[in-house]
Amino acid sequence: xxxxxxxxxxxxxxxxxxxxxxxxxxxxxxxxxxxxxxxxxxxxxxxxxxxxxxxxxxxxxxxxxxxxxxxxxxxxxxxxxxxxxxxxxxxxxxxxxxxxxxxxxxxxxxxxxxxxxxxxxxxxxxxxxxxxxxxxxxxxxxxxxxxxxxxxxxxxxxxxxxxxxxxxxxxxxxxxxxxxxxxxxxxxxxx
Amino acid sequence: xxxxxxxxxxxxxxxxxxxxxxxxxxxxxxxxxxxxxxxxxxxxxxxxxxxxxxxxxxxxxxxxxxxxxxxxxxxxxxxxxxxxxxxxxxxxxxxxxxxxxxxxxxxxxxxxxxxxxxxxxxxxxxxxxxxxxxxxxxxxxxxxxxxxxxxxxxxxxxxxxxxxxxxxxxxxxxxxxxxxxxxxxxxxxxxxxxxxxxxxxxxxxxxxxxxxxxxxxxxxxxxxxxxxxxxxxxxxxxxxxxxxxxxxxxxxxxxxxxxxxxxxxxxxxxxxxxxxxxxxxxxxxxxxxxxxxxxxxxxxxxxxxxxxxxxxxxxxxxxxxxxxxxxxxxxxxxxxxxxxxxxxxxxxxxxxxxxxxxxxxxxxxxxxxxxxxxxxxxxxxxxxxxxxxxxxxxxxxxxxxxxxxxxxxxxxxxxxxxxxxxxxxxxxxxxxxxxxxxxxxxxxxxxxxxxxxxxxxxxxxxxxxxxxxxxxxxxxxxxxxxxxxxxxxxxxxxxxxxxxxxxxxxxxx
Numbered sequence: 001x002x003x004x005x006x007x008x009x010x011x012x013x014x015x016x017x018x019x020x021x022x023x024x025x026x027x028x029x030x031x032x033x034x035x036x037x038x039x040x041x042x043x044x045x046x047x048x049x050x051x052x053x054x055x056x057x058x059x060x061x062x063x064x065x066x067x068x069x070x071x072x073x074x075x076x077x078x079x080x081x082x083x084x085x086x087x088x089x090x091x092x093x094x095x096x097x098x099x100x101x102x103x104x105x106x107x108x109x110x111x112x113x114x115x116x117x118x119x120x121x122x123x124x125x126x127x128x129x130x131x132x133x134x135x136x137x138x139x140x141x142x143x144x145x146x147x148x149x150x151x152x153x154x155x156x157x158x159x160x161x162x163x164x165x166x167x168x169x170x171x172x173x174x175x176x177x178x179x180x181x182x183x184x185x186x187x188x189x190x191x
Numbered sequence: 192x193x194x195x196x197x198x199x200x201x202x203x204x205x206x207x208x209x210x211x212x213x214x215x216x217x218x219x220x221x222x223x224x225x226x227x228x229x230x231x232x233x234x235x236x237x238x239x240x241x242x243x244x245x246x247x248x249x250x251x252x253x254x255x256x257x258x259x260x261x262x263x264x265x266x267x268x269x270x271x272x273x274x275x276x277x278x279x280x281x282x283x284x285x286x287x288x289x290x291x292x293x294x295x296x297x298x299x300x301x302x303x304x305x306x307x308x309x310x311x312x313x314x315x316x317x318x319x320x321x322x323x324x325x326x327x328x329x330x331x332x333x334x335x336x337x338x339x340x341x342x343x344x345x346x347x348x349x350x351x352x353x354x355x356x357x358x359x360x361x362x363x364x365x366x367x368x369x370x371x372x373x374x375x376x377x378x379x380x381x382x383x384x385x386x387x388x389x390x391x392x393x394x395x396x397x398x399x400x401x402x403x404x405x406x407x408x409x410x411x412x413x414x415x416x417x418x419x420x421x422x423x424x425x426x427x428x429x430x431x432x433x434x435x436x437x438x439x440x441x442x443x444x445x446x447x448x449x450x451x452x453x454x455x456x457x458x459x460x461x462x463x464x465x466x467x468x469x470x471x472x473x474x475x476x477x478x479x480x481x482x483x484x485x486x487x488x489x490x491x492x493x494x495x496x497x498x499x500x501x502x503x504x505x506x507x508x509x510x511x512x513x514x515x516x517x518x519x520x521x522x523x524x525x526x527x528x529x530x531x532x533x534x535x536x537x538x539x540x541x542x543x544x545x546x547x548x549x550x551x552x553x554x555x556x557x558x559x560x561x562x563x564x565x566x567x568x569x570x571x572x573x574x575x576x577x578x579x580x581x582x583x584x585x586x587x588x589x590x591x592x593x594x595x596x597x598x599x600x601x602x603x604x605x606x607x608x609x610x611x612x613x614x615x616x617x618x619x620x621x622x623x624x625x626x627x628x629x630x631x632x633x634x635x636x637x638x639x640x641x642x643x644x645x646x647x648x649x650x651x652x653x654x655x656x657x658x659x660x661x662x663x664x665x666x667x668x669x670x671x672x673x674x675x676x677x678x679x680x681x682x683x684x685x686x687x688x689x690x691x692x693x694x695x696x697x698x699x700x
Contacts, residue, residue, distance in 0.1 A: 036274075036285065045415075048620065049499045056620040060362050067369055067384070074383060080650020084376040084383055085639045089367065095365045111356045111621030122615055123409040125587070129407075130607050132591060137601055141592065149584045155413055157580020167581055171588065179592055186599050189591055 048112030056112070057103035064095030121156045130153070140190030146172045198320060201547025210250050210548065217254035218556045222563055225267060225277045226571050228579045229413045231291060232262040232278065233625070237405035237524045238586065240398045240529075241593040248530035249545045253552040256671050257528055259519055260312060260502045260553065264560045267304040270573055270611055271297055272427070280462035280498040283470040287483060287490030298429035299436055303656020304495035305325075305443045305564035312557040314454065315449040315503035319550055322456075323539065327511040329535035330379055335640035335647065336655050338513075342637040345458045345514040345639050347671055350395035350626040352459030357675060359624045367627035368680065370395060371634020378642060397525040398597055399606035400631055404624045405522070406590050407607055408614020410583060427572050430565050436488055443473050443493035457509050458542055461517040462700035465501035466494035503553060509534055510546060514633070518625030522630045528632075556568055556646030 070094055106162030128151050132144040149168035151161040159167075179185050224235045236255050245250035260446050266278030271288035284304065291300040333341070346368075350360040373384045374394025385391040434439070450472065450667060451465040473493040474483045483490050506523075508516045513535035515521040532542060539546050563571065594607040614624050648654025656662045 004453050009280075020483055052620055054652055056622070060366075062629045063366065063369070070384060074381065079645045079652060082378070082642060082645070083380050084381045087641070088372045088383060091365055091368045091372070095362065095369065098358055098362045098365060101330065102362065106356065106358060109621070111359070113619050113621070114416075115619070119619075121414040125411055125414050125583075126612060128616075129587065129611070132609055133601065133604050136595075136604075148588065152414075152584035152587070153580055157578070157583065159578070159580050163581075168584075171585055175588060175592060179596070181292075183596075185596050187595050 045116060045118070046114040047110035048114045050107050050111045052114070053109065054081055054103065054105050057099050057106065060099035060102065061096060064092050064099050068096060069093040089113075124156060125152065136188050140188045142176060142190050145175065194324070194344065194534070197543040198551070199548050201545065201551040204249060204544045205253070205547035205552045209246070210253055211551065211555065213250045213254040214257050214552050214556050217257020218261040218264075218559050218563070221258040221263075222560065223570060224258070224267040224440070225262040225265020225281075225573055227268070227582060228269070228277070229582060230409060230587060232259050232407045233519045233522060234409040235262075235520060236526075238400040238590050238593065240401060240522070240526060241597050243526050243529065244597065248527060248532050249531060251526055251557075252523060252545070255523055256506070256549060256553065257556045259523075260499060260556060261560055263495075263499045263502050264308050265306065265571065266563050267491075268301065268568070269575065271300045271304070271491070272572065272575065278462075280466045280502075282463075283466050283494045285486040286629065287485070287487050287590070290484065290486035291488070291491065295488070297331070298338075298427050298434050299488070300371040302430040302432040302494045302570055303436060303563060305430070305561055307447065307492040307496035307567075308499040309557050309561045310444050310452055310566070311448045311500035312503050312560075313496075313554065315452045315500040316338075316550060316553045316557070318452050319504060319507055323507050323511045323546075323550070326507060327536040327539045328655075330512050333512075333660070334658075336507065336658050336661040337664065338640040339637060339644055340655065340661040341512060341514055342633045342640070343510075344664050344671070345516070346626065346630050346637075347634060347668055348457070348459035349517060350459075350546060351671060351675065352464070356621055360619055360626045363617065363622045363624065364626035367630030368634045370400070370627075371631050372638065377639065378446035378450070386672075392503045396597070396603070397528065397632060398604050399594060400435040400610050401447055401522055401525060401628055402590055402594055403610025403612075404614035404617070405518070405627055407587065407611025408618060408624060410550050410590070410613060411615040412618045413579065414583060427568060427670040430568055434502065435494045440488045442614035443469075443489035444496045444506050445495030446472060446476075446498045447493040451497030452504045453496070455504035456516070458508060458514065458516045461505050461519075462498040462502045466498040466508050469493040474600030479673070498556065498603045506549075510538055511536055513538075513636070516631060518629055521625075524632050528589070532657035566647060595626070 035168040067088055071088035074088070075083035076082030076086045076089055079086070100124075128148045128189065132141070132148055135144045146168055149165055149171055153168060154161060172184035176191070179187050180189050206212070220239070221232065224230050230238075236258055241256070243255065245253075258477075262278055263280060266276060267279035267284055267288070269275045269280040270284040271292050273288040274285050276282040276285055288300045288304070291297065330337075346364050347361075350364045351357050351695065373391055374382070375392065377384055382392060411503065416520045447469045449464075450469050451462075454465040454468060455461055468489060470483075470493060473487075473489045474480050476548070477487070477489065479481065505520055508514050509520045509523055510594035513524070513533065515524045524534055532538070532545065546638075590611075591604055591608060594604045595601065596605050617624050617627070644654065645652070655665055
């Protein structure tokens with residue numbers, strides 16, 4: 001496990017500027033809480049703009065309106081004798097109201113995060129997860145898990161090839177040991 | 192002495208070897224995830240939910256609780272040594288803890304934090320022991336109307352107190368309620384929102400939602416974050432604080448225990464808020480407030496005590512009212528439901544072994560954590576060197592394979608991945624995932640009690656106002672819902688454009 005501290009060297013190629021900058025900042029220095037808070041604020045990913053707010057509000061509205069229509073179709077009834085649709089109808093109304101509120105008044109909020117070049121990492125991660133879900137029933141979990149480990153460590157994490165291969169093999173072997181040999185679960189496995 | 196009998200019986204539950212083992216496992220995992228970058232206690236508990244299927248309810252909750260309060264201990268270590276808070280509740284510890292480390296007093300800071308955490312945790316357990324049965328007996332005559340009001344208030348408080356946009360947190364909560372309606376309607380037996388899918392006919396399970404939104408969502412989100420590579424010191428010496436240090440910090444520890452205990456009980460409160468409140472209070476009380484931020488021992492001891500006390504006392508609303516006070520407690524609620532135990536006021540009476548077993552296990556857990564944070568702290572400091580890049584795929588695989596083992600079905604695994612994407616996107620767009628999971632857990636209870644009360648009231652919603660407790664709770668609900676709007680309107684009148692930015696920083700701090 002204890003290999004060379006290749007983290008910073010490996011990452012510099014793929015990562016954004018702040019990680020390198022942070023390492024330098026980490027030398028002993030005096031920072032007041034206010035400065036520290038400001039530094040954390042500055043290191044945060046860029047805030048998403050108005051478009052993100054419009055988009056997410058529209059998704060919320062879509063879900064709300066969809067649920068509204070479906071719950072009306074289920075029948076509302078009266079408060080004293082409710083049909084299945086009444087409670088979902090009430091919630092959908094709240095969702096629609098909040099979605100409208102967010103669409104109109106939330107424009108200037110800056111609490112979302114922009115998608116940056118770094119967002120390819122979760123996308124790649126998701127692709128490997130989806131591939132694993134698709135392949136597991138067919139060829140068992142071992143090979144997809146090994147590939148997932150290698151991609152996550154080498155390409156998303158910037159580990160060295162050596163530590164990637166050693167750790168990935170160890171991880172898959174121990175999962176096999178735990179889930180298949182020790183616990184005897186019915187997880188699809190090849191070997 | 193009748194009161195103490197079940198308490199003492201609880202100890203015999205804790206001392207069963209299995210329970211002791213799971214308590215140890217829980218606190219070690221908690222300590223580890225506190226130290227390691229990335230996952231927080233809520234995500235870890237969500238990922239490990241499948242582990243609890245095969246064991247007794249009391250054993251499961253003992254372990255999950257251990258993870259929760261163990262993380263409060265572990266989070267301190269990275270705050271002090273690396274200036275990177277391991278947990279949100281250790282953020283304020285950074286200010287003075289890291290300065291103490293720079294002055295070569297890292298050991299003292301860690302030692303004070305550990306002792307403070309121990310005192311705060313133990314004080315809160317004692318408080319819980321006496322307060323919880325009282326609250327529970329008060330709540331025994333709660334009927335459906337009171338429960339509807341309480342659940343509504345709980346969801347609203349958790350949504351509005353969370354950091355970030357309130358409207359978005361409320362949207363998340365409403366979506367959570369909507370997700371809870373998927374499946375069979377309990378009153379008429381009709382299917383709702385199943386789109387003809389047989390797998391959805393019984394509703395969506397809590398575990399895939401929690402594992403996806405909290406667990407996988409956070410793993411994906413962390414992939415994007417820059418891994419802050421900081422060099423960990425290899426050795427920390429002298430973790431035993433001197434008498435002078437202890438004397439200086441004792442006031443802060445005492446005040447932190449009380450403050451944390453009460454803030455932990457409030458819905459939406461909890462460890463993070465308690466630690467911030469304690470730091471602010473210590474700074475205000477100090478004779479030389481300028482020492483804070485420059486390595487004041489009280490600035491470490493107070494918040495660390497408070498966050499641990501709050502972590503413990505936040506079990507009170509869950510175990511006595513059946514209302515989780517925060518997202519982590521919502522996971523405990525879900526874990527208990529899986530086990531066929533419905534948390535509520537009858538829990539103390541009907542299930543004393545479970546109640547007192549869990550409460551008393553916390554004494555043991557805190558002692559174990561004290562040992563791990565003082566003599567054994569060196570081991571955990573060494574673990575700081577494990578890199579996030581190696582941990583991420585391991586946790587992702589644990590999540591996927593664990594999800595499979597729940598029902599031996601790939602459908603659950605698919606659900607986890609789908610909700611993982613939802614959780615990631617929610618974080619990206621500034622929607623808190625906590626309120627969604629909390630509302631999902633409470634959704635069924637809320638609809639049930641709402642419909643039952645309306646049946647009792649003959650369909651007249653004003654009936655809620657005729658009962659004193661439900662009326663009071665609803666009044667508080669309205670106040671909480673309306674006040675922020677009024678306040679922000681008034682702030683806008685005063686022409687405070689910069690107010691938004693300072694607010695942001697305060698929340699972060």
